[in-house]
Amino acid sequence: MAELGHPHRLQIFQLLIKAGDDGLAVGDIQRELGIPKSTLAHHIAQLLAVGLMTQERQGRVQRCRIAAGKASAFVNFFVADCCEGLPGIEGLEAGA
Numbered sequence: 001m002a003e004l005g006h007p008h009r010l011q012i013f014q015l016l017i018k019a020g021d022d023g024l025a026v027g028d029i030q031r032e033l034g035i036p037k038s039t040l041a042h043h044i045a046q047l048l049a050v051g052l053m054t055q056e057r058q059g060r061v062q063r064c065r066i067a068a069g070k071a072s073a074f075v076n077f078f079v080a081d082c083c084e085g086l087p088g089i090e091g092l093e094a095g096a
Contacts (some may be wrong), residue, residue: 003050004074008033009043016053016066023065026055 004010011033015024024032030040044064047053051070056063 003046003052006043006046008035008039009047012040012043012047012064013052013066013071016064017071019065021065023056023063026062026064029064 004013012029015029015032026037026040026044029044030037033040044053044055048055051067052074054065054067056065
């Protein structure tokens with residue numbers, strides 16, 4: 001959870017979830033966030049280190065994707081364990 005506590009890492013995570021299986025090129029993420037490449041590289045390294053995303057070279061492009069299993073486990077933990085009992089959360093636990 002600490003890794004997603006930084007606004008840029010959370011934005012990267014959200015962008016990759018929205019991108020789905022296709023993922024996003026690093027350049028696309030950088031353009032979307034408007035941050036320097038070196039800063040983005042640092043944030044990507046942090047997300048890679050904890051296993052929330054993967055990265056694959058496709059020619060000259062580094063393609064980033066959400067690590068679906070780890071991301072799903074995180075979301076399930078967050079909703080089921082952290083938010084248990086909060087009003088309006090009940091439907092999310094069942095995948096509604």
